[in-house]
Amino acid sequence: MKVMAICAGRRNGNGEILAKEALCAAQELGAEVELLNLFDYNILPCTGCEDCTMQMGEVAMDPTKKYRGCILKDKDDVDRIIAEMRTCEGIIFAVPTYDLMPSSLYTRLCQRFLAYELSFLLEIGVIDHNPHTVAGLISVGGSMHDWQTLALESLQASMFTMSLSVVDRFMSQRVGRPGNVLLHQDQLDRARKMGENIVKAIQTPVEERTWLGDPNDGVCPVCYSSLVYPGDAHWDGIEFPYECAVCGCGGTLGTNPENGRPMLIIDPENGRVRDRNNDKARAEHLNEIIQTRIGFLQRQGEIQDALKKYRSMKFPTLEIKR
Ligand SMILES: Cc1cc2nc3c(=O)[nH]c(=O)nc-3n(C[C@H](O)[C@H](O)[C@H](O)COP(=O)(O)O)c2cc1C
Structure with missing residues (x-):
């Protein structure tokens, strides 16, 4: 059982602290854990070339054709990040809210998911089984819900392409400067709960999994x-x-x-x-x-x-x- 956290916040920032707290809980329950901070990787923006979806159409019509994947595959770190995501049964995303939405570092990554559409890759046999990965979402903002209105929903919208199934989410509120969240024990406890929920979901048969959030x-x-x-x-x-x-x-x-x-x-x-x-x-x-x-x-x-x-x-x- 492997659980990964992907953080798009500052190194040692609030998102990273919450992600670490969630991972500690998962680890204590027996999960192998890892943490990726997206600031450590080269993530190019999707060029909008549509080469992936054009190829998908071609391969669907003629299965002898080979799917080459994203044109940026060998030009940055996204292919490796996604390959690593596929080794996990649970993924926790901790993403700062900028202008009500997830920060652009995260949206750069998730808008590259299209070339890795899971149901298509399963269909053409590039992937041999559906890992039924579960996800937990944390939006991290300096304000409350009124200034994070699109944060969790946008994060959730980015889950479909990779067939990531969201079982828990919460909004970390009123944490601005790095470390601010350490003054909010309730939020640290909530992150811990998310780590526990992710393990619980992984250990539940796929068809019996339910919402574990609020x-x-x-x-x-x-x-x-x-x-x-x-x-x-x-x-x-x-x-x-x-x-x-x-x-x-x-x-x-x-x-x-x-x-x-x-x-x-x-x-x-x-x-x-x-x-x-x-x-x-x-x-x-x-x-x-x-x-x-x-x-x-x-x-x-x-x-x-x-x-x-x-x-x-x-x-x-x-x-x-x-
Ligand atoms: C460009 C920018 C825009 C921001 N916009 C919002 C916002 O709309 N709503 C909010 O609640 N916080 C906003 N914040 C505050 C961050 O979300 C907050 O500092 C958060 O703790 C950052 O997470 P990190 O410590 O993991 O990097 C903004 C910060 C920056 C730098």
């Missing part, structure tokens, strides 16, 4: 996110009155009978057809991407003149001498 967390009963919005029609016409911004489950707004707080009441018929936790629902999204691409390729001829016009347009820019 039962009153969030508004969505499926992923516990706090972000629900009035739904709009999807590409294929499906529409829900309200949708969870993180997992995509749909339904109506109601009241949680347990605590009287607002709650997304999942439509019993089709409320989970877009549940991003589900490989099938995500495959439908892949279908959307393919349909959009096919539609574009069929009409590509129509845009050639306009494309040339915009390519030749030049505007004053900022020249940087290197």
Whole structure:
């Protein structure tokens, strides 16, 4: 049993302290543990080349073709980090909140996950088994929830591609300068609890795993996110009155009978057809991407003149001498 913590905060900062506390608890319960601070690695931003998804389409249509992976594979440390993540049954992410969101050091890493889409790699046999990795999320901020509104939800949104299943999350609040969290014993205890929860989840058979975080967390009963919005029609016409911004489950707004707080009441018929936790629902999204691409390729001829016009347009820019 191996548990890793990935920290995107400062070295010896608050996130690292919380990650260490969680790892200590996991270690005491018998886990082999390791800690990666993303500041120690070279992580290039995704170039947006779409080479990975184009290859995925090609390999899906012709299984004799070989998947080469990300074009940046040998240019930085991401391939090694992801290979290491795959050796773990549990991963704890401790990420500082910058401008309400996870810091860019983390988003650089997670936006490279697409080339490593687990269900695709399983499908083509690059990976021989699903490790069913569980995840714990810690957002670390100087403020309270009101200034970390997109932090945990954005972290959660980054879990789907790698099929990481979130079993616990919490928001470390009002910790600013490095070490500030040491004045918050309750938060250190909560990190410890997360370490215990991760081990507990690993030791539970996959189909029996449940949410181990705060039962009153969030508004969505499926992923516990706090972000629900009035739904709009999807590409294929499906529409829900309200949708969870993180997992995509749909339904109506109601009241949680347990605590009287607002709650997304999942439509019993089709409320989970877009549940991003589900490989099938995500495959439908892949279908959307393919349909959009096919539609574009069929009409590509129509845009050639306009494309040339915009390519030749030049505007004053900022020249940087290197
Ligand atoms: C550029 C920047 C933006 C920040 N924005 C927020 C914010 O929106 N909300 C918040 O709660 N804290 C914010 N903070 C504070 C950090 O989240 C806080 O210092 C945290 O403890 C950093 O974690 P670390 O010690 O693990 O590096 C910001 C800090 C920086 C440097």
